[in-house]
Amino acid sequence: MDRGVKRRRVICIIAAAAGLPLFGFGGGAEAAASPITWTGQALGAPGKLILSLEDRTEAARLIDRVVAEVSRLERVFSLYRPDSALSELNRTGAIAAPPADLVRLLEASRDAWEATNGAFDPTVQPLWTLYARHFSAADADPAAPPKVEMMRALSLVGLDKLKFNRDRVVFTRPGMALTLNGIAQGYITDRIxxxxxxxxxxxxxxxxxxxxxxxxxxxxxxxGVGLATNEDAGTPDSILRLVNRAVATSSQDGFHFGESDRFGHILDPLSGGTPRLHRRVSVVAPNATTADAYSTAFSLMDTPAIRVACDGRADLAVDLISPSGAHARFGWTG
Incomplete structure (x- = not known):
């Protein structure tokens, strides 16, 4: 499993905290007396399954299938596994016969990139590398990475510079790199x-x-899914009621470069900056891939721009907290 730095978990599962099983079978079925529980990780984020089944053998078999599928997808999307398809792409600049899951996720990324006018862009990895290298130096300038290095990194960013189809994925400029951490956890959730x-x-x-x-x-x-700005919150600041819907949350508080809180981990592909426009952004969508991508993009967009985006997407809803602590919801139908 991934050991690199990732987004902090900011979603609390109220149903589980109240002692309810995460999984139930057959509508009115009663929970088993001793649920089978699996906890692990998916691309560095906590994952949890609680199965209430009378057939313990079948429950264990289903957990094994889930674990195997998560592991398979990590071999496609992980930045930190040298044997993953993504690592090979970043290392060599091109891969032939890419995994179908990679192509599907790149297609979803392109859709989100186009819909958000480039706010969502998985080619920001050169910016991440720049920030990480700069702030790991003992004599790092606390103001920011040097402007010339920022401009060089920005020249490698842009999903239009990535060419892909089911036969090949290729970077059009040397030095480009891809991260799918802003969408892949949603995709893995959907596959499960x-x-x-x-x-x-x-x-x-x-x-x-x-x-x-x-x-x-x-x-x-x-x-019931509770939302909080950070995973250490004792109580959620908002509770969502979900039926056949997904939710994803992003926050600059998940990780910071340097000693101050100035430089968060959600990188603007247009400016190279790390704006703190919201304390937390949560997006509800029909599937987790879409929710994940839009929560990442909306973290880089001001509230009026998010409202416009939601006005054009009846299937999206947003729950956000401003830096001052003000709570806003829009696009909500339930």
């Missing part, structure tokens, strides 16, 4: 949802870095 649905799961809440509900809780109530 597909796996569970194919296995006959009717009522579940899947947490694999981002969160997606399958149906309702077994008793018919919506799933």
């Amino acid at each position: 949802v597909d796996l569970l649905k194919d296995a006959g799961v009717a009522n579940s809440l899947v947490s694999m870095g981002e969160t997606r509900a399958i149906g309702t809780q077994p008793d018919g109530r919506p799933w």
Whole structure:
């Protein structure tokens, strides 16, 4: 599993905290007396499965399938595994016969890039490398990386410089690199949802870095997902009720470069900066891939621009906290 620095988890699962199983089978089925629990990671984010099944062998078999699928997808998307397809692409600048999951995720990335006017852009990895190298130096200028180095890194950013199809993925400029950390956890969540649905799961809440509900809780109530600015919060600042929807959250508080809180980890592909426009941005969407990408992009957009984006997407909703602590919701239908 990934050991590199990732976004901090900022979603609390209220259903689990209240002692309810994350997964229920068959609508009105009662929970097993001793649920089978698996905890692990997906691209560095905490993942958790709690299965309440009378057939313990079947529950264990399903967990094994989920773990195997997460591991398989990490071999595609991980920045920190040298054997992943993404690492090979970043190392060599091109890969032939790319995994189908990589192509599908790049297609979803392109859709989000176009819809957000470039705010979502997975080619920002050269900026990350610049910030990490700069602030790891003993004599680092606390103001920012040098302007000339920033301009050099920005010249390597832009999804239009990445060419891909099912036969090949290639960077058009030497030195480019890709990170999928702003969308891949959502994609993995969606793939686990597909796996569970194919296995006959009717009522579940899947947490694999981002969160997606399958149906309702077994008793018919919506799933409750609490949101907080950081994972250490004792209580959530907002609670969502989800049925067949996904939610993803982004926050600059997840990680900072340097000693101050000035430089967060969500990098603007247009300016190279790390703006702190919101304390937390959560996006609800039909699937976790979309929610993940838009929560990343919206972290770099001001509130009026987010409202415009939501006005054009009836399937999106936003719950955000401003730097002053003000709470806003829009695009909400439930």
